[in-house]
Structures are given as structure tokens and as C-alpha cells.
Amino acid sequence: MTTKNVFKSADLMKEMMANYYKAGKAARSKGIPVAWVTAVFPVEIIYAAGLFPYYPENFGAVAGAKKVADQLSSAAEARGYARDLCAYARCGIGDVYAAEHPVGEILAPDLLFCCNTQCGSLPKWFEVASRFYNAPYFLLDSPRVGIETDELCKSYVIEQLHEMVSFIEKLTGHTFDYEKLSEVLAFSNEACRLWNEILDTAALKPAPFGFFDACFHMAPIVTMRGTVEAVNYYRALKEELDERIERGITAIPEERYKIYFDHIPCWPKLRWFSDQFASRRALVAVSQYTHSWAYSFDLARPMESLAENYSHEFVNRCFEYRVKRKINFMQKYGVDGFVLFSNRSCKPNAIGLYAKAKLIREKTGLPGIVFEADMSDLRFFSEAQVLIKLEQFFEQLA
């Protein structure tokens, strides 16, 4: 569906992201170390230390969206990396060996930081990269957390945050600036607050904004939270949304249903999925994925607060917590059904998904399906099979 108006803010974001990548390329020549980081990582420390944070996962997502994941991956596969590994990792590893760089070259790191709350694929990828680039690597290790706050995990992560600060100090030769960290945390808080207000507009009926819009607008909250630019961006987007609400501009024409979607989108088929839902007048309103960046830091106890927020992120939680969280979102956004993506690149999200779907159907009475594909690699996407699942789902909605 191309009937909706393009967001004015989209231009602003493109410009911001272009500047961000430009800054990344220029960083080394200015003596600013490039630090690889993961999406759910206390990047606030990196910003406060004056390093340039680069997100290789973003590279994998862009390669997916541009439908070249298989091409990049083949260079990794030729070296024995299996096709079953996380597609982001295969794209990142493949790019360094590939003769052509269809999404530009992945930015080489001076040092690498990884937090394993998301998965175990990222640390393995970062280990590989650390060896390839011969750059120091720091793993922020977070044991999995259950329903309640886990003090054991929290204290372990706090201690490691201090180890990480020492690691950075040793490498940069500068004393870490905690005042600067406070400033960065305040920007993060504000950007996260705005981002979640924006996501919440999807609960309006009809809504001006949905999951596929969020996928487009999420780049700054992932890569630039902790900066004033991200705050300014989401302020502008929020204003634009308020204006749209006033003028009655909606995300899809004649919204009839709201849908919950898990988790990462299928990047090379983003438009295809968006059209499938919109043509049935269904707005994909919410996903725990885009809600990952909902941090709230207590400036009075920064390290503790960073540890709580990042180690207790949903992706690092138990089965029961995650089922509850999905149901809470479904209720909050008043959805009519759910579609869960069994993403073979993302085991922590895909394993147990069939049991979760069954449980959610029983608990909520909502219709819901699980489909199989990969977030970036189209070799694992069967349009016919996904369509059958979606047809089943839409029939149940009607």
C-alpha cells in the first residue's frame, strides 16, 4: 500500500543516519576509536567515553533489506561458516571476505564490546571479528533472568561494568567521566521516553503509526540513544504524529484490526508483509522488538541502573515472563490476533515459540499463528508457505 503520506521526519532521519555513518568513517582519522557494540548494550558508557559506537547488527539488517544477505553470506560460507548461523553474523563476516560490497564496507573496529543478553551468536561473531581485526574485545556477560529481579545477575553485571570502564580507561588513557555519563543517560532517558510515547500511538483506533513505521524509525533509538540528536529526532517525530492525529492521517486506510507481531521483521520482505496486512485492513500495532529500547535510568545510581536495564531486557528473560509480556502488550494495544515469526537466525526468540503461541491462544482466546523464515536471508523464505499461514490467520480474524 503506498497510499499513506511519507513522514516529513523521514528526511531528517536519513540525513542523521548519513551523518552518523560519515562520522564513523571519519572517526579513526580524528583519533576517535571505533567501538563495535550490540543493540542491547550500555552504549551510554561508550558515548560517555568519547568512542564512536558502531552497530554491526544494523549492517546485517540493511543487507537483509537490500536482499543481498545470501550474496554476502556466501563469502563466509565458502570458509566453512554454516548457512545456519545468524544471518547478521554471516553478512558481517562475509563482507570482509567479499569482493563486492553491495551495502558498503562494514566499519572495522578498534575495539569490540558485546553484551550477551540478546543471544550467544553475537559474542561468537564478535570473537571472530576480534581475531580478524586484531582488536581487543570485551564481553559483558549477563546470565539469564527469571520473573523477578535477579540480584545475583545484577551484581555480576555491575562488577563487569566497572571492569569495562577500566578496560576503556586502559585503552584510551583517559579517566572515565561519570558526569558525562549522567548527561548521556539523561539523553537516553528522554529519547526512550519519546520513543515509547510514539509507539503507544499505535493503540489509538485508528492509529497514525504501526510496527512497520517503527521499523523504519528505530535506527536512531538503536544507534544514537544517549545523544541530543536522537532526542531532537523523536521530538520532531512525536510532533509530526500529534499533527497527524489531529488531521486524521492514519497508518493504514480504514484500519479494522490490530495485530501483535513477534519479533524482528523479515527485512527483505518488510514491504511485502506490510502490504499483506494493510490489504486486510490489519495494522500490525505492536511487537516486543521495537519496545526493546524502553530504558529508564536512575541518574543517582548510574551503574546499577545500567545493569538493571540491560541485563533484565525481555530477550534475556524466562519463558513465563516472555509469555506474560506478550499478553500484556496484546491487551494494552487491544489486538485482535497475533503473528509470531520463528526466525531461524534468532534462537532465543524462536525456541519455544510454538508452545508460547498455544499458551497465549488458550489464555487470551485470540487467534494466532507461527511462521518460519529468516530475518535477512531469503533462501529461508517460502512465500507460498507463509501465505498459507497468513490466509489461515486472516480467516480466523474475519
Next chain:
Amino acid sequence: MKTAELIAPFVDAYENPARQVEQWKAMHGGRVVGFLMTDVPEELIHAAGFFPYGITGGNKGLDKADAHLQTWVCSYVRSCFALAVDGRLDYLEGLIVPQTCDTTRMLLDLWNHVRPLPYMEDYRLPRQVGRGSARKYLLNELERMKEGLERFAGHSITTDNLKKSIMLYNHNRQLMRKLFDMHAKNPSLIGNRNLYTVVNGAMVMPRERVNELLVKIVDQLQESLNIAEEDKYLRLVLSGTLLTPLEILDLIDNWGGVVIGDDFQNGYRYIEADVTPEGDPVAALADRQLNRIPSAAYDIEQKPRRVFLTNLAKEKKAHGVIFVHLNFCEPENFDYYDNLTALQKAGFPAIRIESQFGQSTLGQMQTRLQAFLEMIGGEGS
């Protein structure tokens, strides 16, 4: 007594693990706590009075897991889960899953949802092992595990009992290492297949019984030890997460190969290091874990796996290295290229064989393995 007779109880245990449990229950009336291989402190389970039972997976009926675990999930975990779904692990009262990858990280909750057991625990191992925080955390995590087992047992695990269990397991590891040592010196004495059957069979047997048998085996074999043939064999290092199927070893036996080193969780890595019997036993368990042979599950900057493998190949004067990799094992696959490159740079030929639980691809393996062994100088029999 011939080797085959000596190791028969281990073959039987490996093939009929349920019988081991039935016999133990009939004799002791106790409870069984299962664990996934093998980074689990069995000594703690044992000291609490339970039978620590290693779930070695299965080769049949993996489709029983299909409703819950996608076909691209690790076949070891799929096979263990399938056993549970099929009611073939009903003799377990408890289960400990060591979190060594994304699949094991997600497994216990799902297992609990489908086949709940009275005692179920995730053992949340630290995944970085080089910094001070890792040891401190692991001590706390082990205390948490200990308390959980104590609650389930209904009594505390005394330091004395834990030390006794540590000594029992140390003795076991020493005996096993002795077997490995004799095997390297006199490959035809035990044979590759038999050696690893002992390790895997032992996982489902009460440790006291294992030690009784091993003492006898070591004694008897010692008498016929003949180190004259040491140089006649192709010396091989094997590497991977889990060694399966054990039939691979028959091929190596038939082709005049001797496995002189490995890093499998169900191989030498399982028995390589003892736990210090002096001092605080929980701290000793933590130290053992942090200093184990490197595996893909952990980030070990101080002892990188590729360096470990290269040194092992050098030290053992290996003719070649065979990676036996489980399909869909992400951590292992991420390490592969760098391990391979390091070995090749050091002049060691290497090959990767892909394997899985449940589906025998022996024909293909045989062809590739044969070609590799011929290349590095095997003559076959």
C-alpha cells in the same frame, strides 16, 4: 580377560541406560537428577544423595520433538527433548541444564512446560572466564545450585559429603585418564571405539560402580600393555562439541588410527581436570570449571581454543585433526574457520565431518574419512 569382556558393562549401559537407573533405584531407592552434557558439577548432585545421570541423547524418534523444537535446532537437544516427550526419561526426578548456548538457554523452560519434573534448574555458567567477576559470580551461582539441591533433598550438603563426592569423581577421572594414556601408548589394547564407549557409558552409571569396574580394567590391561606399537598408528586429534556417532571410531579403528587427544564434552574434556580436594569444595568446583579445556561455549582470551588445539596437535605429534561437528551447533561452527586456519598454518592437515544425533550419515562420513586418512598416510585394514 579380553578387552571386549572387560568393557561389556559400559557397552550395555550406553545401549540400555534405563536399565542402569532401574537397578540403582531397586538397590538404593533414591532419586535421579539428569543433566545435559557435561559442564555440570556432578559432585554436588552426588553429595546431595542423588544419582547424577548424564543424558547422552538418542538416535531414534527425534520427530517426537517436532511440535516444539524446529528441525534446525541442535540434534542433541532435540533428541534429549524427544526422549522426555516420549516418556523415556520418566525415571528422572530432576534435571539440570547447563547454559552453554542459546539452545540450552531456552530449553529448560520449554521442558518444564511440556514435561515438568519436581526439580529443574538452569545452571547459568559465566560465559567469560578470564576476569575476576567471573569467579565471584560462579561461586555465588554454585551456592545457589547447592541450596536448590539441598531444598530438593530435604537436607544440607555437608562439606564432608561434598569432599567425599569430589574424591570419588577425582578417582574416576584419574582412572579414565589412565585408560586414555594406555590407549595412546598401545592403540590395539583398548581401541578407539571401546575407549569412548567407556566414557559415554559411565555417564549413565553410578560412579561407585564405574570406579570398581575401571580399577579392574586398568589392572588387567596394564599387564598386557605393549608400547612397542606406538609408532605404527596414525595419530589423530579429534575436536568438537559432542562426539557422535561413536561408529566414527570404528572407522578410525579399522584404518589404523589412534585418537590421542580431543576436546569433546563427552570425551577427554569430561575427565581432564580434577577438583582440588583441599580447602573450600565449592570454590574448588568453580576453579575446575574456569580452567577447563577451552570450548566454544566460553570466551577464553587467556587460553584461545585455536592455540590449545594447535599445541595439543604439536605435543601429541598428531598426523592430522578431525573436526566432528554437530550440525546446527552455532558456537562450534563460529570457531571452526579460525581453528582450521591455525592448525593448517602449523602444518596439521584437518578435515571436518558433520554429524548429528538421530540420522546416520555413516556412508558419507566413511568415504570422506577414508580419503583423509589415506592422504595423511593410513594404510587401512
